[in-house]
Amino acid sequence: MRRKWSLSEMSLVWLRTFLPAGMNISHIERLRACGGMLAGLLLTGLATQFMLGSVFRVPMLLAPIGASAVLLFGVPSSPLAQPWSIVGGNVISALVGVTCTHFMGVSMMTAAIATSLAVGAMFFSRCLHPPGGAVALTAVLGGPVILGLGYQFVVFPVLLNSLLLMLFALAYNNATGRRYPHASQPDHSSTHGTADARPIDRLGFTSHDLDEVLQQYNQVLDVSRDDLESLFLQTEMHAYRRRFGEIMCSDVMSRDVVTAEFGTTLEEAWTLLRQHRIKALPVTDRAHRVIGIVTLVDFMKNANLDVYETFEEKLRQLIRRTRDLHSSKPEVVGQIMTQPVKTARHDMHIVELVPLLSDKGLHHIPIVDDERRLIGMLTQSDLIAALYRGKLTDTEIKTAG
Incomplete structure (x- = not known):
């Protein structure tokens, strides 16, 4: 028999629905955001004070800028925290608030209208920034000092505070590993510049x-x-x-890798490619760490193969070793190799290579160990074979079940 819940128990369950879900953010990220807000607001206030001095009797830090700091340092990837959002949103809102006050005076109705119009203007200008609503409200209800500034309020302190905080966020976020600003438009272009999807x-x-x-x-x-x-x-x-299941790069990579060094001649490298029937040679240093990669495409580009009738002759001229002390053409692998090289760790799951070998257009990925030494090579063919093997395994499990 189902137990009947008491009113207090039902109320407690109902109240729990209002509790926010836990945030999947590390303590380091939280400290990074708090540190950015501390330094950003402090430096913005000091810089504003230094630039204005005692000429303008205005607050060195506008209260809504604190809300802007939460977005810029706490959630820098948000569309609401991008440069145009903070600068455009705050400035447009200030302009709307001052204009409403000029024509309608100071009242609760003016404050409500100014805030509403500011949000509409931000939507129209594609710079929605929540603190902008507070800026518009401040322009109306900010007191005698703010009202006395008139349209100067838009520039000092709104524009100045917004610009300084945005510039510091630009430097701080990138220095601490957070890309800022974020691209506002997606890239739908094909890898090959055609109408096909990526x-x-x-x-x-x-x-x-x-x-x-x-x-x-x-x-x-x-x-x-x-x-x-x-x-x-x-x-x-x-x-x-x-x-x-777990299929790592080390499970499917080729281990007996043919390599070249920086000083390997083009003639030797071309011979290795033809002899082993491969299309790429990792270039390593003395510690066997990857410093570049040379492919058939690199040979083609440097041979200046614009005219198909002279294909073979141009290729021969490129790889033929020059006997003179000085040469106007590349002589060794290090002069034509592609660098830097995208590598993958031996313990990386092969599914993580899909974007590299498909969207990025790569065909060969050197595999390195924990000390970044070359231990293998993985190609598109290896990836296809591994995915096919995984699909067969999945089918066998379903059949057995």
């Missing part, structure tokens, strides 16, 4: 799928579109790992 889009949802869903959602998301797409892709990869 290879990574063919694996699951496409960028256009995401755009359509966001359009149907019809609400402001406090997360950038590219971050949202990245999270979805990572979720798909995580689901693949759970479904097909």
Whole structure:
């Protein structure tokens, strides 16, 4: 028999629904955000004081700037925290607030109208910034000092505070490993510049799928579109790992790798490529760490193969060793190799290589150990074989079940 819940128990359960979910943020990230806000607001206030001195009797730090700091340092990837959002949003809101006060006077009705119009203006100008509403409110109800500034309030302190805080956030976020600003427009371009979708889009949802869903959602998301797409892709990869098991790079890579050094002659490198029927040679230093990679494409580019009739002759001229002391053409691998090189760790799951070998257009990825020494090579063919093997294993498990 089901136990009947008391009114107090039901009330407690109902109240628990208002508790926010736990934040999946490390303590280091929290300290990074708090440290940025501390330094950003302090330096913004000091710089404003230094620039204005005693000429203007204005607050050195406007109260809504504290809310702006939360966005810029706490959630720098948010569309609401981008440079145009903070500068444009705060300035436009200040302009709206001062204008409303000029024509309608100081009242609660003016404050409400100014805030509402400021939000509408920010929507129209694509610079929605929540602290902007507080800026508009301050322009109306900020007291005699703010009212006495008139339209100067838009420049000092609103524009000055916003610019200084944004510039510090630009430096601080990038210095602490947080990309800022974030791209505002997605890149739908094909890897090959054609009408085809990017290879990574063919694996699951496409960028256009995401755009359509966001359009149907019809609400402001406090997360950038590219971050949202990245999270979805990572979720798909995580689901693949759970479904097909742990297949690491070390499980499928080629271990007997043919390599070259910086000083290997082009003639020797070309011979190695032809002899072993491979299309790429990792270039390593004396410690066997990867410093570059030379491929057939590198030979083609440096041979200046614009005219097909002279293909063989131009290639021979490129790889033929010059006997003179000085040469106007490349002589060794180090002069034509591609660098820097994208490598992968031996314990990386192969599904993490899908974006590199498809969307980024790579064909060969050197595999390195914990000390970044070359231990193998993984190609697109290796990845396809591993994914096929994983699919067969999954099918066998389902059949057995």
